[in-house]
Amino acid sequence: MLDYNIDLSGKTILVTGAAGFIGSSLCARLLSSVNGVKVVGIDNINDYYDVRIKEERLKKLEACTGFTFIRGDISDKCAVDALFAEYRPQVVVNLAAQAGVRYSISNPGAYVSSNLIGFYNILEACRHSYDNGDGVEHLVYASSSSVYGSNKKVPYSTDDKVDNPVSLYAATKKSNELMAHAYSKLYDIPSTGLRFFTVYGPAGRPDMAYFGFTDKLVSGKTIQIFNYGHCKRDFTYIDDIVEGICRVMRHAPERKTGDDGLPVPPYSLYNIGNSHPENLLDFVTILQEELVRAGVLPEDYDFDAHRQLVPMQAGDVPVTYADTAPLERDFGFKPSTSLRDGIRHFAEWYAGYYGTCRK
Ligand SMILES: NC(=O)c1ccc[n+]([C@@H]2O[C@H](COP(=O)([O-])OP(=O)(O)OC[C@H]3O[C@@H](n4cnc5c(N)ncnc54)[C@H](O)[C@@H]3O)[C@@H](O)[C@H]2O)c1
Secondary structure, X not given: OOOOOOOOOOOEEEEEOOOOHHHHHHHHHXXXXXXXXXXXXXXXXXXXXXXXXXXXXXXXXXXXXOEEEEEOOOOOHHHHHHHHHHHXXXXXXXXXXXXXXXXXXXXXXXXXXXXXXXXXXXXXXXHHOOOOOOOOOEEEEEEEHHHXXXXXXXXXXXXXOOOOOOOHHHHHHHHHHHHHHHHHHHHOOOEEEEEEOOXXXXXXXXXXXXXXXXXXXXXXXXXXXXHHHOOEEOOEEHHHHHHHHHHHHOOOOOOEEOOOOOEEOOEEEEEEOOOOOEEHHHHHHHHHHHHHHOOOOOOOOOOHHHEEEOOOOOOOOOEOOEOOHHHHHHHOOOOOOOHHHHHHHHHHHHHHHHOOOOO
């Protein structure tokens, strides 16, 4: 186990993408569990998916002491610099990004703007945070399992070579890791990248399969199961992701000097995944059962009539499977929420948010 070298109590933490699924959950956890913490959240509240869900998440956060929200875009350098100048965050968690693999085929510009220029602005602001003596103690940022592309070897390890992205989204996430490495090396900024694996849960992202399938089934439409169901996904429950981020935030990679007298980059990279890939058809069965149990769909719903097995989509990969041994070794933590339990929480949230089919 690594020692925690950052005490988050009383610190100012910047969370980008604070109205997002993972960002809002992280902010909520920090505000409820860390003494005297100040959380500054930034988000441009874009309409990639239903903004009401983002507003709902924010409403809960804005009721918490210690939370400040800024509506702004991280691709706007002036806005990012002004935020750093005013709040001087000691820990930065960059979660703002244009997410989604399929959307990157039709909207590549959004990925370049948020994921590349936006991340560059965050790195530059971290770099210049040292100009006045203090500075960012740890930059944690979201990468993605998508960087593994069509990796044949499973489970996916952060030691695997990942130079063959199969989507622009994946290419931007891999670029983030490279950019962070360069900034860690050049400016001694401690940074940790986290490759998340298919994150799901209550108030999650409507563009993701578990949520999109539910919306379609509720409105009587047909769901499409890609690669004829021969896909496996390492579904990771939101609370496990947040627990992983919180632990990682507390340990900044140490600044060291190498044999050549030059700084060894204080740089780390971890997978956070469930390490238990589920077959897509089993996932759909669990989702159906839990939607009926929560009253989102009636018991006599004809699921067979509302599903279609279709070929693989461009940018998709057949399997994702996280090797989480380094996370366990360094932080004593491994995601463990079962898909059944996690989907149950989602279905219950969905029933509460959108209503049930029960009269
Ligand atoms: N959810 C997953 O399964 C998953 C898997 C792997 C990686 N990730 C990564 O984790 C991070 C969080 O993902 P999420 O699922 O919470 O997505 P999300 O879309 O719910 O959250 C991202 C938030 O960032 C905001 N945003 C986007 N571009 C911005 C910009 N330029 N300036 C300011 N705000 C901006 C969006 O409005 C959104 O609220 C992302 O970097 C994503 O790529 C997520």
